[in-house]
Amino acid sequence: MALNWTSLLYVDTSELPFLTARWQQAPSRFGVQNYSLEVFRKVEGAEMKLQASEVVHGTDDNRELSYKFDSVPASGVYHFEVCVLSNNCTNGRCRVSGSPDIPVQDVKLPVVVIIYTPSRASHVKCMVTLTEYLRNCCFVEALLDQLDIPDSETKDPFTWYNEAFSRADFVMVVSSPSKCCNQEGIFKNVDVLAMRLLKEKFSKPSSRPQFFSVLMPYCTEHDIPNEAKNLRMFRLMKNFDKMLWYIHNGGRFPTVVDCARSLLYPKPGGGKSYLNERGTALRAALKEAELDLREVCSCKKHDIKQSDDNDVENTKCLTKLIISCEEGNECERNMHNSVSTDHLLVIPEPLDVELPFSLDDLDLTGAGEMDVKPKKNNGALHLGIDLNKMEL
Template sequence: MYKVLFILVCIIVQDVYASYCYPDFCQNTTNFIPESQEQCLLQPVKRGEDCKEMRFENLGHVPPSGKALAQVSLTAYVKDLEDINEKATAFNFSITNINFDRLITRYQNLGDEETSSCHRVKFYGNVTTYPLKEFHLSCPFSNNSFENNPYRLEYLISGDNYEYSRKLVFIVPNHRFIDQTVKDVAFYTPFIYIDVSDASILTLYIQPLPQRFNVSKYRVWMMNNDTNSTKEVTLENYNINQTIHHNFSVDNGVLYFKVAALHPICHKYGCINSTSPFISIKQPSHRLLIMIISFIWIPPVILYVIYHTYKLYKKKEILKRAERKPKCLLVYSPSHMAHVNVMIDLARYLRYCNINAMIDTLDIAESTNKDPVLWCNESFHSADAIIIATSPQTDEIAPVIYRNIDNQALRLLKENYPRRNKRYYALQFPYCKANDIPKEARQFKRFTMPEELDKLVKTVHEVEYIRFFGVSDKDFVDSIKLAKLQIVKTERNFQAVEENDLLLPDLQLKTRNSEILQLKEVDMKNTDSSMNSTVLKNFNTNIEELNLLGDATDGNVQTFCFNSTNRDSEFRIDTFNL
């Protein structure tokens, strides 16, 4: 199995040392056979069918009367995987009030139950005599490919004559947004998880932001996709070292949560928000008695069953699509700095909408190799959707580091398009012409920005309806307005101009001179008709009136004369007085 969880068990007495995997009195073994002086036994991580098929649902979710509920906390942190030279998200699962004998945990991908990892721990003796105040399971993933995926953590607690289980759901955060290297609070993503053990009450837990950000309030939205209702609350953290939690009473429907930290440098809806997985709640229904009086009721009942089955199927498909965070690559030409800013604001907005929007300006510097070509290749092949944006044709060149990324992406598009394994879309901006789109993308489905921004988000998510609270497109719309003012459309004239064209007279002037010449010839002919046919005829041509050089001059008219015999059909060059 390509997905592996390394489970490290740490027992905290007074101090915690990173080099300790488990204490001396807790032995790592494959069989629960206690030896002398052994107080704790643990099994290595197990996977496969036994772990996948383990059921917790029918065991109850609370301890019996007189037993305290174990206090559980789940926190996320960044683990430096030195063996593969990269970082990944890890979790600390801690339990206090340890008054039980056995613990079983299972991490499982919500979209792929084959990815399951189980761990067993057993305690011996009277745990109240231990110098043990807190029990930790530290679980880093083997690499960062698990990030941005929905997971659930189920744990079973067993005592002498009782056992109960609980279930937590969450999305594995991207390590880049929870790392200690993040200096801007606007980009730090709070980690959240929800206890879904009770179908009538959901408990939201928020891991506080580091103390250096000075954040004490968080805005929470609980949204019901079935009823289109939203419940908004503001939670305040009075102890920076304790996890924030809040109980929500829920009804039937598909629910999910949004959480944003409130800080003065962010907008009124808060900073970048965290999203929970979709949670389907179905309360126990009352018994429905159907009395069939005659065969007339049979067709409506069958139609109702078919409709209800189809509705459940569609809801299941929507949940599968919504739980997965789609990836899209933004392709554009950096022909103007205002256009580059528009694309950056678009990428940030899509990320707020639970879309992993990849763009060169923001992501190449954060990549492992910092190579633009390698980043473009990897991003293209990992993307679910490719978005080609119209870019204005200007004489300016934006002062950006990465250039020709669009050409590389278009080359990959030509090679990959026949495979039909990706979705392709085009964006039309108001400061661009319709033919500014690359010819490779002119047949793609086109979205007009910013009017069809919501439609683009729904299309990328492949759902008919989705809402994101706490997300504002104001920055994106303002950047488009600014780009319309800054970008000057230059019309390029590609027609070649001959040098002799400047020497030729205007067509209207040619016509006027030709008419003057014809009138003079007609007047001359009328004069000659009254004379003898043997008399020489004079033809006057005013060279200046022809304006062959395009000059208009005033002065005396010079007349050039030539004689000709009365030969109507003869033209002789030697008769000209040249």
């Protein structure tokens, strides 16, 4: 007996550019296990089936089934068809349920400018692979100086950054590890320029662009620039899907209704779900950066070697100095032991001079005046010395 039952089919467009077909399962008494789903797109009057029929397995709880389709990058008019697969129908195919036509315009991707410090070559590589992953898998127009300035019309970092900030919906400030060997990337001091523009945007009240920071797995919160420490922060691997929702929904987080619809967060394209299959380059770059930070920077190795060389040289000089002093002391001891210096001593002869006064008459305490009278007939009187006027 043919199965004449038809499923109720509708399309959820709340997550454009994703189109989610949702349909009702057949009653369990029909014993239906599988459903065939097809997607069609009509452009300039011609309709084409976009892919082979997708077989969706039913469930025992009779809950609503769904299938998510990514309409990027093509615009047009879409519709879905669901067919019950059953042995009770001709050739195993039963009546088809069709959705209404759904027009999809060219989807404007959110523009995100990524700014960072090119402190290490491994960190720059992570920025490049992250940008490519956002572009190719997450439907984000990510802008990065290393990739885009060489292809710009002016090739000028200042001009490019001004144009990028004017177009941006979001500015992503990424944490960067400490510098190694004064690495600057291909454009010197371009990170300084980016941070200056960031400060200027902070000072101007405007709804665009919005700002947030991203903490890389191999960094700490101390590696986030001071200008961005108070911004909303996402940990890249832990909050990847949450960050994408934030970007694709104008800087807001899911409401209770959004969460109820998808249990947690609606999974936009890319995010963590694509990393194993299409994010191998990004995962490899993150691993390389983690290993790189465990090693001592080559310029620090050079500084350590130079310091060690200086220490060795200083030790050699100190050793020579000690030896020289010891040799000098030994030489001095030998001179005392082997050479008589008696001939160098001069023994003064006693002076045969009679003082014009008696030493017993001197009062050196200063308690009173001295009355020292010179001896008569003494030749010292001719010297003109009056002890009563001398300051003792």
